[in-house]
Amino acid sequence: MTTTGEGPQVVEPDTAAEFAAALRGAADRRQSVLIRGAGTKIEWGRVAERVDVVLSTRRMNRLVAHPHGDLIATAEAGATLAGVNDALAAHGQCLPLDPPFAGRASIGGILATNDSGPLRHRYGTPRDLVIGVELATPDGVIAKSGGRVVKNVAGYDLSKFVAGSFGGLAAILSATFKLAPLPADSKTLLVEAADFDALGAIVQSVMAGQLEPVAFEVHVPDIVGAELGPPSRPGQRRPLRPVVLIRFASVPAACDAQIAQARALAPLRECAAETIEPAKEREIWETHSRRVWDAPGVIVRASWLPADISTVMHELRRVAGSACIELIGRAAVGSGLIRIDADAASQVSIIEQLRRSAALGNVVVLRAGREVKSRVDVWGPAGDLEPVWRSLKQALDPHSILNAARGPL
Numbered sequence: 001m002t003t004t005g006e007g008p009q010v011v012e013p014d015t016a017a018e019f020a021a022a023l024r025g026a027a028d029r030r031q032s033v034l035i036r037g038a039g040t041k042i043e044w045g046r047v048a049e050r051v052d053v054v055l056s057t058r059r060m061n062r063l064v065a066h067p068h069g070d071l072i073a074t075a076e077a078g079a080t081l082a083g084v085n086d087a088l089a090a091h092g093q094c095l096p097l098d099p100p101f102a103g104r105a106s107i108g109g110i111l112a113t114n115d116s117g118p119l120r121h122r123y124g125t126p127r128d129l130v131i132g133v134e135l136a137t138p139d140g141v142i143a144k145s146g147g148r149v150v151k152n153v154a155g156y157d158l159s160k161f162v163a164g165s166f167g168g169l170a171a172i173l174s175a176t177f178k179l180a181p182l183p184a185d186s187k188t189l190l191v192e193a194a195d196f197d198a199l200g201a202i203v204q205s206v207m208a209g210q211l212e213p214v215a216f217e218v219h220v221p222d223i224v225g226a227e228l229g230p231p232s233r234p235g236q237r238r239p240l241r242p243v244v245l246i247r248f249a250s251v252p253a254a255c256d257a258q259i260a261q262a263r264a265l266a267p268l269r270e271c272a273a274e275t276i277e278p279a280k281e282r283e284i285w286e287t288h289s290r291r292v293w294d295a296p297g298v299i300v301r302a303s304w305l306p307a308d309i310s311t312v313m314h315e316l317r318r319v320a321g322s323a324c325i326e327l328i329g330r331a332a333v334g335s336g337l338i339r340i341d342a343d344a345a346s347q348v349s350i351i352e353q354l355r356r357s358a359a360l361g362n363v364v365v366l367r368a369g370r371e372v373k374s375r376v377d378v379w380g381p382a383g384d385l386e387p388v389w390r391s392l393k394q395a396l397d398p399h400s401i402l403n404a405a406r407g408p409l
Contacts (some may be wrong), residue, residue: 185216
């Protein structure tokens with residue numbers, strides 16, 4: 001275990017026992033503890049209050065077990081998703097998660113934020129895939145929940161509670177997940193929609209059909225610009241039409257058949273469409289995942305009814321004003337990221353309007369500057385879940401030392 005000097009004390013335990021002991025020591029001293037993995041989401045959540053100790057999982061980075069015949073694996077919290085998947089690939093398997101910063105993000109951080117990407121369409125979120133966790137609580141106890149088998153119903157499943165808790169309930173030491181076989185082939189159909197109503201028709205048609213994509217995404221680069229039509233004067237925004245990406249992964253014949261069926265759907269027949277072959281596909285999806293994060297502005301996560309996608313687009317256009325608003329989302333899940341590029345006052349106003357909108361729900365601010373975070377609660381109202389969260393927090397972290405008040409707890 002290593003410790004570093006100035007500012008908050010940074011402790012990097014080598015083992016679960018060392019981690020639990022360090023956490024217990026901080027709790028005994030009533031020190032505020034920030035748990036950090038790879039740090040890819042360290043700016044998410046509320047602005048951290050006093051931080052006395054940073055407990056890092058960086059040295060706890062092993063793939064603990066991989067009984068590949070059972071399609072499950074256990075990894076320590078500090079292991080990166082990319083590293084785990086490199087090891088699993090030797091047996092033709094993967095942990096089918098693709099959140100932002102997937103190349104660097106740690107297993108513990110992904111689970112603690114319940115973060116996901118386009119593959120959520122087929123495989124769900126980390127909460128859906130996790131079947132067991134090993135946790136350290138502030139009293140120094142190492143607790144296990146769930147198991148290393150897919151069917152395990154003994155006791156409360158704390159793995160579901162810590163998913164999305166931002167480290168506010170307990171520290172994740174390791175986690176066991178269900179895996180998926182690596183597909184033999186993968187192809188993506190990229191479709192350009194004429195306008196928001198055409199986008200809605202495409203989404204509803206694919207959802208109503210017999211297609212089985214592993215990812216089904218919408219991307220609107222500029223909510224206002226998409227509806228302007230051809231630029232008619234200097235300085236006017238160029239039209240950036242909505243795009244739909246539909247990815248199929250299976251054996252080659254099945255991928256080709258699914259692409260053909262998708263192209264035959266009525267709303268797609270009049271659209272510009274391109275089939276992205278495997279050689280270019282990885283680059284397309286990596287660019288798609290990075291897009292909003294590489295651009296300036298506040299980023300919020302929101303949900304909506306999938307069938308109402310065109311209504312959501314018109315609502316975003318209504319509140320945009322002069323701001324540039326970009327959306328990337330899971331089309332059939334009804335969840336995605338909204339980037340708002342404007343001055344701080346406009347960003348705050350748009351966030352507040354989105355939270356009042358009947359078309360959107362669960363509007364959570366992920367990335368924002370201090371000025372915006374000081375004027376809006378990044379998490380928004382907890383609703384009916386608040387009493388449950390508070391009782392769990394009181395039971396597991398009664399002195400509220402965890403997470404420096406960054407998370408929803």
